[in-house]
Amino acid sequence: MRYCSDLLHNLGLFAINNSMGNPVRKIPHRTRGVRGYFFSLKNNRRVDYESLNEQSLMKVLETDPYILSYCEQPLKIEFKWGGRPYSYTPDILSTNVSSQSTLYEVKPEEVLKKDDGRLAVKFDAAKEYCLERGWTFKIVTEAVRKSPEYQRADLLWPHLMNPNIDENHAETIFRRVSDAGVLRLADLVEKDGWADPSYCALLHLIGKGWLVESSSGIFEPSTHIRVFTDHG
Structure with missing residues (x-):
């Protein structure tokens, strides 16, 4: 990417x-x-x-x-x-x-x-x-x-470690979020499911810490997604 x-x-x-x-x-x-x-x-x-x-x-x-x-x-x-x-x-x-x-x-x-x-x-x-x-x-x-932290990690884990993540989907999602500043999950993926490449790519990016959700571990259509920049 x-x-x-x-x-x-x-x-x-x-x-x-x-x-x-x-x-x-x-x-x-x-x-x-x-x-x-x-x-x-x-x-x-x-x-x-x-x-x-x-x-x-x-x-x-x-x-x-x-x-x-x-x-x-x-x-x-x-x-x-x-x-x-x-x-x-x-x-x-x-x-x-x-x-x-x-x-x-x-x-x-x-x-x-x-x-x-x-x-x-x-x-x-x-x-x-x-x-x-x-x-x-x-x-x-x-x-x-x-713990809630583990429940979040357990949800992200299969997507984080998935070697077949579609890089084109991941790059498109990352670009859209970085250009917009903040987007809802519903703006990025049409459905939530293991077979949806956009959903898998989104959770992969969150698992890697490149993107972050507004409510930790809650992935609903209204959840806000942004580029993770809190390094100060």
């Missing part, structure tokens, strides 16, 4: 791919649990996850236009437990368009409830690490899959 690329460059909207580097710990795939990977368009590389909750969080970060980049297994933090030194690797580090970073630890609620104190010490070390750098620390559980 040459027109899209040129306009995005002019607006300063191209994300800095893989600006956070690579993981410091590799995730083993021959172990129990839900593990896998996908190619991240936002990071321009493969990203690995080792739980369904991590995958869900990554979907949210991948489709959030305010997230510039993210990295799994990003760094190691030292802590002491029982008088002995240990280190652990938090799950994900993200940076948004305002250069604010968030460090995520993903754990099932059941594991948190059974903590013997070691997790609390680890999390305290992570909080201190983040405080020293002006970052935010968040603990994410399976509740992420019930």
